[in-house]
Amino acid sequence: MFDLNSELSARRDAGLYRTRLHAESAQGARIRYDGKDYLSFCSNDYLGLAGHTDLRGVLCDAARDWGVGAGASHLLGGHSQPHEELEIALARFIGTERALLFSTGYMANLGVLAGLTGRGDRIIQDKLNHASLIDGGQLSRAKVSRYPHVDHAAVSHMLGEGFSGKQIVASDGVFSMDGDIAPVTELLAACREHGVLCYIDDAHGMGVIGESGRGSLEACGVDPGVEENRPHLLVMGTLGKAFGNFGAFVAGSEAWIETLIQQARTYVYTTALPPAQAAVSLAALDIVQRESWRREHLAQLVCRFQSGCKERGIRMMPSNTPIQPVVIGDKQRAMEIAHQLKSQGLLVFAIRQPTVPAGTERLRITFSAAHELGDIDQLLDALQEAGL
């Protein structure tokens, strides 16, 4: 039998209980939760687009034209003109032949890994990969091998052992809890050499890093469109983070995308994104491409934070992205500091296991183009006051 109450209280006693806040305003650097105003450092709305005025207008207009829901799955009549236009624009942006929309990044990862591999195949994963990649690996029934974080030499070694089935090397592009960037160039080179697929989940890189916002691939100087990469590379981007909206896509060659349409069950057996949402993402993509000041401003904020940490002796992690975790190393202490910041009107979450390994409990601090330099100073002062 389930003994829910005792399991819940055991979880509470272990300091691992999860709760939710209730937002009473739109997402932004300043946001109201449960009757109190906060300066927020916890969203993934990196470019500040979730509450963008023009995008709100696009959503209203598109809803007037296309209704509120897709009404069907993509393959059974739910694929509409806004979806098609968005896929074409995303493929052009990334530089691949095709792109395919999924309802969420989580579903894209399940669909790709379980759709392309099965029993007798192997998925090689970074130890710190996102939960959705780990879950996709399990769903696939393929053998899963994990390598030490960003250790591309270990990947080469694993591939060099030889394997009879199909193989995929899967990695976050920007690691969600650490903020560092995967060695994409080296991973892809190893995959090319051994004739396997390199799958990059760029949920936190897309729109955010790379000169024109094309993410980890661009930041690492990888062109996914060139012939030698095409058979060996798929990249996933979510539309729920830097794009400020909802949904996700996978970009790659014609053959990969057509294969996913046939085989990715999280694509086939689910309702298509609302077409109005696709229209919003198309408009967001335009902002991502045109307004490079958002990325430049983010870089300035990161720079300010890092130099402020240095001055104050706050230990940073090796990240140059807008994910700037501060490791506390103790769950109780991490929770206390987050609580103290919250009472001062600064919202930062303490991240505990199983999201991060025990002993590396941290404050996950993220910046958005909607922040101002003064916001960073306020956070730094509060961190210092909290004894960091």
Ligand SMILES: *Cc1c(COP(=O)(O)O)cnc(C)c1O
């Ligand atoms: C957020 C996230 C996802 C899931 O994307 P959603 O669109 O929110 O489902 C996948 N991978 C990583 C690394 C993420 O951070």
